[in-house]
Amino acid sequence: MLKYAHIFHVGLQNALAYRANFFFRAVFGLLPLTATLALWQAIFRSNPDRETVAGYTLGEMMAYYLLMTVVDALTAVTEDDWQIAADIREGRLSPLLLKPLDYLAYRLSLFAAGRVVYAAAALLPVGLFVLLHHQHGPGLPADPLQLLAFGLALLLTALLQFLISFTTALLAFWLLEISTWVFILFAFEYLAGGHLFPLDILPAGVQAVLQFTPFPYQLFFPVGVGLGRIEGPALVQGLTLQLFWVGVFYGLARWVWARGLRHYTAAGG
Amino acid sequence: MSPSPAPSRGEGSRLVRLARCLTAGTRHVRHLAAVYAVLCRNSLVREMSFKTNFLLWIVVELLWFVLQLAFVAVIYQHTDRIATWSRWEVVLLIGTSQFIQQVFTALFLTNCVQLSEHVRTGRLDFFLLLPVNPRFLLSVRQVDLGAFVNAAAALGVMGYAAAQLGLRPAGTTLPGFALLCGVGVLVHYTLMFMLATVSFWTVQAQGLVWGYYNLFNVARVPADAFRPGLFKAVFTWVVPMLLVANVPVQLLADRLASPLDMLLLLGLALGVFAVSGWVWRLSVRHYTSASS
Numbered sequence: 022m023l024k025y026a027h028i029f030h031v032g033l034q035n036a037l038a039y040r041a042n043f044f045f046r047a048v049f050g051l052l053p054l055t056a057t058l059a060l061w062q063a064i065f066r067s068n069p070d071r072e073t074v075a076g077y078t079l080g081e082m083m084a085y086y087l088l089m090t091v092v093d094a095l096t097a098v099t100e101d102d103w104q105i106a107a108d109i110r111e112g113r114l115s116p117l118l119l120k121p122l123d124y125l126a127y128r129l130s131l132f133a134a135g136r137v138v139y140a141a142a143a144l145l146p147v148g149l150f151v152l153l154h155h156q157h158g159p160g161l162p163a164d165p166l167q168l169l170a171f172g173l174a175l176l177l178t179a180l181l182q183f184l185i186s187f188t189t190a191l192l193a194f195w196l197l198e199i200s201t202w203v204f205i206l207f208a209f210e211y212l213a214g215g216h217l218f219p220l221d222i223l224p225a226g227v228q229a230v231l232q233f234t235p236f237p238y239q240l241f242f243p244v245g246v247g248l249g250r251i252e253g254p255a256l257v258q259g260l261t262l263q264l265f266w267v268g269v270f271y272g273l274a275r276w277v278w279a280r281g282l283r284h285y286t287a288a289g290g
Numbered sequence: 291m292s293p294s295p296a297p298s299r300g301e302g303s304r305l306v307r308l309a310r311c312l313t314a315g316t317r318h319v320r321h322l323a324a325v326y327a328v329l330c331r332n333s334l335v336r337e338m339s340f341k342t343n344f345l346l347w348i349v350v351e352l353l354w355f356v357l358q359l360a361f362v363a364v365i366y367q368h369t370d371r372i373a374t375w376s377r378w379e380v381v382l383l384i385g386t387s388q389f390i391q392q393v394f395t396a397l398f399l400t401n402c403v404q405l406s407e408h409v410r411t412g413r414l415d416f417f418l419l420l421p422v423n424p425r426f427l428l429s430v431r432q433v434d435l436g437a438f439v440n441a442a443a444a445l446g447v448m449g450y451a452a453a454q455l456g457l458r459p460a461g462t463t464l465p466g467f468a469l470l471c472g473v474g475v476l477v478h479y480t481l482m483f484m485l486a487t488v489s490f491w492t493v494q495a496q497g498l499v500w501g502y503y504n505l506f507n508v509a510r511v512p513a514d515a516f517r518p519g520l521f522k523a524v525f526t527w528v529v530p531m532l533l534v535a536n537v538p539v540q541l542l543a544d545r546l547a548s549p550l551d552m553l554l555l556l557g558l559a560l561g562v563f564a565v566s567g568w569v570w571r572l573s574v575r576h577y578t579s580a581s582s
Contacts, residue, residue: 049501055521056511063373063515064365075368201346208353217361222368 024122025130032134039100040142047094047143051150054090058083058154075222080156081248085219087151089244093216094143096179096243098186101132105190106199115287125187125274132183162249170256174243177263181239184270191274194281215241221250235266325422326430333433348436351392352443358384358510359447373514378454379543380512385448386542387510387535389441390474396437398479401429405486412579425570429483452542459542470538470552473559477534480559481505484566487573509534530558 036043065071065079072078077085105128108114117124162168189206192199211217213236220231220241231237242259245251251259337344362384366377375383405428408414417424452459459467482502508525513532516522525531533555540546 045501049504052501052504053507056508059516059521060365060372060511062517063512064369064371067371067373068369198340198343201343201350204350205346205353208350208357212357212360217357218364223364224367 025126028122028127028130029134032131033138035131036135036138040138043139043142044146046099047139048146050090051146054086054150058086061086077219077222081250082219083154084248085244087154088247089215089240090147091151092175092178092240092243092247094147095136095140095175096182096240098132098182099135099139101128101135101183102186102190102203103200104131105187106193109191109193109281109285110197110288112288114285118282125278128187129183132179136179161247164249167246167249167252167256170260171243171247173260174246174263177260177267178239178243180267181235181263181270184267184274185235185239188270188274188277191277191281194284210236210239213237214239215244219244221245235270238263238266322422322426325427329431330433333435336432337435344436348439351395351437351440355388355440355443355447358388373512375512375514376455378451379539379545382448382451382455382543383512383535383539384510385444385451386471386539387506389444389448390471390478390535390538391506391509392437392441392444393471394475394478394482396434396441397475398429398482399437400432400434402479402482402486404432405483409577414577415579418574418577424574425567429479455543457543463542463544466552467538467542470541470555473555474534474538477530477555477559477562480562480566481529484562484569487566487569505529505531508532509536512536527558530555530562533558 061082062079064074065082068074074082108117114124117127162171185206186203189203190199192202196202213220213231213234215237220228220237223231238259242251242263246256246259359381362377362380365372366380370376372380408417408428414428417428420427485502508531511532513522513526513536516525516532522532526533533551537546537551537555541552546552
């Protein structure tokens with residue numbers, strides 16, 4: 022355990038070298054967010070006689086996007102998948118395999134370190150942005166149990182995001198170029214995860230199908246919990262399913278890793 | 291002997307000089323065209339050596355385009371208007387924005403992204419030494435042919451949306467629309483190239499370059515959706531993202547508030563282009579040729 026704490030520490034220092042990069046990433050990310058918020062405000066202005074559109078008031082809709090941005094900053098994978106693929110492709114995996122390290126745990130430690138630094142770098146721009154929109158600010162749940170559930174959902178989301186990206190990146194054992202696959206997966210996550218809009222404004226049939234995929238548990242679910250829109254039995258069921266998906270992708274990651282290692286040629290190493 | 295031949299000789303030499311300039315000019319353009327033809331052939335060969343990857347990138351871009359359209363479809367389940375824009379007007383806007391973006395991607399994007407890499411590795415030396423205008427060569431070296439396929443898909447969506455709107459563009463509207471789209475491509479190229487030249491000062495320009503993708507998202511929103519304020523002012527007057535696709539679509543859909551908007555887009559495009567030339571010259575002077 023101590024050695025992974027050490028790796029976390031090294032990861033922090035490495036990630037700190039990219040703090041300016043992270044900062045700009047967070048700042049530029051606010052541009053499309055501003056555009057989306059303006060779009061929704063315009064929609065509400067176009068329907069002055071309606072209190073809610075698609076089951077959301079304007080305030081709730083704004084709060085959804087704001088909290089979504091915060092959750093995304095805390096849990097999204099940014100560079101890790103490219104780094105894993107590069108480790109495999111360029112044979113940098115070989116020295117790691119010789120050490121008494123578990124590669125998944127090693128990568129998870131680096132992911133955690135990267136998230137801490139990213140969150141710190143994004144704190145100023147994202148925090149300012151949320152403050153500017155404070156009239157719609159996502160007030161965190163007052164109920165301590167709901168807050169605890171939100172924290173748990175956040176943690177499971179981060180794990181799920183990491184494991185899905187880790188498994189995808191392992192395709193590099195078989196393919197020279199994985200970026201296309203990463204972007205295809207990202208497109209599905211973007212839509213079906215709730216990045217583009219809250220999933221409960223979709224037609225009921227589509228929502229029912231999405232229920233059976235891991236995507237809603239990557240973003241929509243924790244945001245819903247944080248906003249207090251998901252509570253009670255739905256919350257318990259959601260957390261269980263989230264845990265289930267984490268387990269599935271952990272198993273899948275282990276399985277693909279074992280298969281991939283047999284395929285590994287240590288190119289360039 | 292009258293002194294009359296003197297001025298005529300002066301005039302003649304001026305004419306000769308003009309003619310020489312013109313031939314030099316056409317020769318210059320012909321030279322650049324020949325260089326460009328070779329570059330296109332090289333790009334084709336390069337793309338065809340990774341055929342699956344080539345096709346997959348087209349799929350990726352198509353998927354993201356479909357995603358934007360799905361967003362519109364879902365939103366219009368819940369409202370009839372976004373700030374006076376109807377469903378098919380917004381589809382036309384997203385299609386046009388995608389078209390401009392894909393043509394820009396085909397011609398310039400890869401090259402702009404690679405610029406910071408050339409600076410970092412010091413390979414820029416070779417470009418500066420070649421007997422071709424270095425900015426030209428750096429800007430157009432690689433053609434992304436897959437993006438033309440996606441531009442065609444966007445064109446199809448635009449055509450469908452225009453048919454749904456029952457648009458019957460007048461004689462000069464279509465050429466004007468095409469011209470404004472070209473201006474849009476120029477704006478994207480100029481801004482991106484300028485961002486990439488920032489890499490002369492900071493090596494980590496990839497973050498900035500990545501950031502440009504976010505600007506595309508701003509370009510696809512109806513400008514009327516934004517209330518007057520800092521954001522709208524900046525993205526109209528400084529970084530004209532809210533004009534790039536909005537103005538041509540408004541011309542085509544006959545909802546242009548005033549023809550001055552077209553002049554504004556053209557003027558800003560030329561202005562940004564001039565600034566980028568200045569930034570480029572300044573950057574090259576700053577270049578220290580790393581690792582050589």
